[in-house]
Amino acid sequence: MSQIxxxxxxxxxxxxxxxxxxFVAAPSCGYFDGHFPGEPVLPGIAQLDLAxxxxxQLIGPDVALGGLRGLRLRLPIHPDxxxxxxxxxxxxxxxxxxxxxxxxxxxxxxxxLLATPLVKS
Amino acid sequence: MSEATPPVxxxxxxxxxxxxxxxIVAWNADSIECVGxxxxxxxxxxxxxxxxxxxxxxxAQAAAALEALSRxxxxxxxxxxxxxxxxxxxxxxxxxxxxxxxxLTARVARIGKASALxxxxxxxxxxxxxxxxxxxxxxxxxxxxxNRQKEP
Numbered sequence: 001m002s003q004i005x006x007x008x009x010x011x012x013x014x015x016x017x018x019x020x021x022x023f024v025a026a027p028s029c030g031y032f033d034g035h036f037p038g039e040p041v042l043p044g045i046a047q048l049d050l051a052x053x054x055x056x057q058l059i060g061p062d063v064a065l066g067g068l069r070g071l072r073l074r075l076p077i078h079p080d081x082x083x084x085x086x087x088x089x090x091x092x093x094x095x096x097x098x099x100x101x102x103x104x105x106x107x108x109x110x111x112x113l114l115a116t117p118l119v120k121s
Numbered sequence: 122m123s124e125a126t127p128p129v130x131x132x133x134x135x136x137x138x139x140x141x142x143x144x145i146v147a148w149n150a151d152s153i154e155c156v157g158x159x160x161x162x163x164x165x166x167x168x169x170x171x172x173x174x175x176x177x178x179x180x181a182q183a184a185a186a187l188e189a190l191s192r193x194x195x196x197x198x199x200x201x202x203x204x205x206x207x208x209x210x211x212x213x214x215x216x217x218x219x220x221x222x223x224x225l226t227a228r229v230a231r232i233g234k235a236s237a238l239x240x241x242x243x244x245x246x247x248x249x250x251x252x253x254x255x256x257x258x259x260x261x262x263x264x265x266x267x268n269r270q271k272e273p
Contacts, residue, residue, distance in 0.1 A: 034139030
């Protein structure tokens with residue numbers, strides 16, 4: 001799991017069905033730098049970056065993101081909000097369902113299409 | 122296709138390592154082409170590379186620049202609005218990662234708009250090769266700064 005200053009992993013749970021990682025990002029977290037001055041929110045790409053790291057814990061370190069389907073970002077995630085990144089396997093080995101929850105409910109949800117690069121980079 | 126191409130810094134609210142878009146190549150009422158880079162100091166960059174999904178941010182910023190230009194052209198209040206990414210209907214990443222600190226091209230075409238919600242077809246290219254394709258939607262909200270500018 002990549003170490004990012006200001007981002008704390010609170011709990012981690014990995015099962016055969018999926019993975020859940022619970023985080024809190026301090027105002028000093030690099031994900032908030034410049035996004036946006038005076039109105040910090042966790043960028044969508046930061047959420048997906050964390051989802052990809054969760055996928056690597058579930059499936060393996062070489063897994064990459066091949067695509068997305070039906071991603072909806074419904075609620076903003078602010079500094080000091082606790083949020084939980086969960087991936088659940090589906091019947092297709094390369095497809096997982098993503099859900100990111102905050103106290104108010106589901107912040108982000110969608111489907112990740114995972115891939116393993118043909119060439120190690 | 123081209124109209125006047127103003128500096129991009131005043132068109133998007135992103136700052137520092139969060140701002141990817143650097144210059145506008147061309148734009149018209151419904152589309153824009155920008156060049157930008159993933160800054161080496163961005164937190165998503167590890168050993169000079171970022172996951173390809175980070176290209177979506179460049180695309181979203183290009184879309185934000187298009188909306189700012191469109192508002193300016195129509196005489197509306199055009200200080201940057203915060204454009205929240207609200208959906209990615211679909212995305213395809215033909216590479217696993219993008220190199221930080223090198224020029225990437227964002228081609229964005231608006232394919233739908235309803236009030237503050239707009240949908241775009243976006244492509245990110247490196248050296249002419251498409252790395253990212255997506256259909257995404259953003260919602261534009263007033264920033265506290267843009268609201269303050271309206272105060273007497």
